[in-house]
Amino acid sequence: MSSLSMALRLTPYLARSSGSSLRETGLRDAGLPVLAFGTVTALLLTVAGGSQVFWSWSDDIAGTYQALAVVAMVLLIIPLLTLGASAARLAARRRDDRLASLRLLGANSATVVWMTVIESTVLAAVGAVAGAGLYACMAPFLGLIQFRGQAIGSHAWLSVPSILGCILAVCVLAAASAALGLRKVVVTPLGVRTRQTADGAHWVRGLIAAVVVVIGVVAMGMLSSFGAFIVIIAVMGGCFGLALLALNLMGPWILRLRASSQLKRAKRPEQLLAARTVLESPKESWRQVGGVAMTSFVGVFVGVGMAVADTMGPGATDETALLVRDINTGVMITLLGSFLMVACSAGVNQAAAVLDRASTLVALDRVGMPLKLMVAARVKAVMSPLFLVAGISAAAAAVLVLPLTGTVLLTQPVVFLTIGGVFAAGFLLVRLAVAAGTAQIGQVLARPERYASMDS
């Protein structure tokens, strides 16, 4: 593959040749993807470390724990893929001028794409190693978490090969999603552009989603006939994946419906801009916030359900009571984790989106659009779908456990406070990450000549 070898030779040159300008802007722009990959790696290692102890058990109830660990992992992998794609787009964007000039110098498009994939994988590797360090710092505290009434202690430590394997996996996923994410990016000698594709979010998606759910329900119904325990776990994991798939099909459509109605009602400029941003690509919006849908559902469903089980008290065995508490712990950690993933991906996405349309932002600033308003519109375009997705999922779960919620509210308000607290913390995390991403707008406007070459 000649374009690959060319890319391998050129990439270090790209990093070195930029000298002072790399120090000025490159490192700052690189910070966000590295931070994001670091957080994700730390999170993956934490979940893996926290659940490692489950695999050392071999009694009846161990299987339940193992199944839950698989589910938690599935929940976290999908946002990780989104993050990889966003990080690659950011990498391409922040190299805009240099990649474009390489094209001018005759490098072909494949070479340039390879270079970006390599660069984004390097960022992922740096982040993953830092994330592993973060995990190592957290492991002693992780050891304090109790499962089945015992602190997991030294079980929180993963073996060195597992950690290396996880770092490698993050790099591979980053490379793969970078390559996929770059299909949408076109590098021409004139600059880097994101290819605009018509983005349908059709009701057919709702239909397909329904079929997927039926398949899942049937499979779950036949679960007991599957004999071998490992098969049952696999089927459960699969059904869970199917449910996620159904959600992914339906999500963009729901976001589009909501944005259309917001567009009609919009009174202020930022409301109009935010609604149009979501409508421009409901899929993109969904990709940013969809990660919290399933976890919000599971969080409320399990949180409330388990609390109710807990109140049944005397009848339950010790073991069941412990299981109930443990599931609660795990679910809350996963819920927070999924918010963390969404936060990382939203931050990186916003930074990429800002650089993507830097010249438009410069022009809007020149015609007198306040910076505050540009930021407000972007924040609203992320937070509004996030609230909707989390709200719908939580409400759906609440309705399912409605017969129980009333009594729980009376007897155990602390359950609602915990769940509410986790959601509040999650929203805050995402909000902070979006703020970090939109801070790029200020940086773009501070150096307009870098981005506004079109009007001179």
Add this chain to the structure above:
Amino acid sequence: MNAILHAQQLTKHYPGSIALDHVDFTANAGESIAIIGPSGSGKTTLLHCLAGILRPDAGAITLNTPSAPLRLDTLGDAALSRLRREEFGFVFQQGMLLPELTAVENVALALMLNGTDRGTSESRAAEWLGALGLAGMEQRRLGELSGGQVQRVAIARAQVTGARVVFADEPTGALDSATSNEVLDVLLRSVAANSRTLLVVTHDPNVAARCQRVVELRDGRIVSDSGSSSPASGQADRLAQAAPAAPTSFKGAFNV
């Protein structure tokens, strides 16, 4: 002649070059002025300083408003931003419109930013689009319009707020010559019909020939100024007479 925009001893340096070198310049109300000169002579820099986009290193810029003269070079960022959206209109080569908005929303946004409610903004925006030859295309997005049509949307956006001065930097630079002429026509007529001041940076001798006054820059200095009583002014009067008739509800926008 009453001056609307006045610059005195305007100077702007960049590392290794001087973009504006003690420039004195006055624009009179209702004039159309072409700024010409070779690439790198400081045209864009002058335009940006006069429009409150760039701050000069030295010199004074005064905008005469109905109430009191305003010194642009002493205003803060927020005040300048507000001035740009309330008093000025802009037509750039490209990039000032939002691709995710429809044509009418892009134009209405300029009014909404000044606090006009959405309904009024959109109906006034639609009237402007209609007057500039885009009737029926209000709901199209930018990607569904031709380059010339997009520039008409930009021209509507620049004037819908009742801007007193319109700044254009190579407004037809990305268009073919036939379209370029049409767009220029629309720009000159609509500006003249509303007695606005127009400053247009251009490479195109045709554009310059159709303005009342031509100012030539070289190495950051004004090397020639045809003054406001140039022979071209006759042509501008003709243009004003041929201007599209303003719909009645338009008067508010036209009579600022």
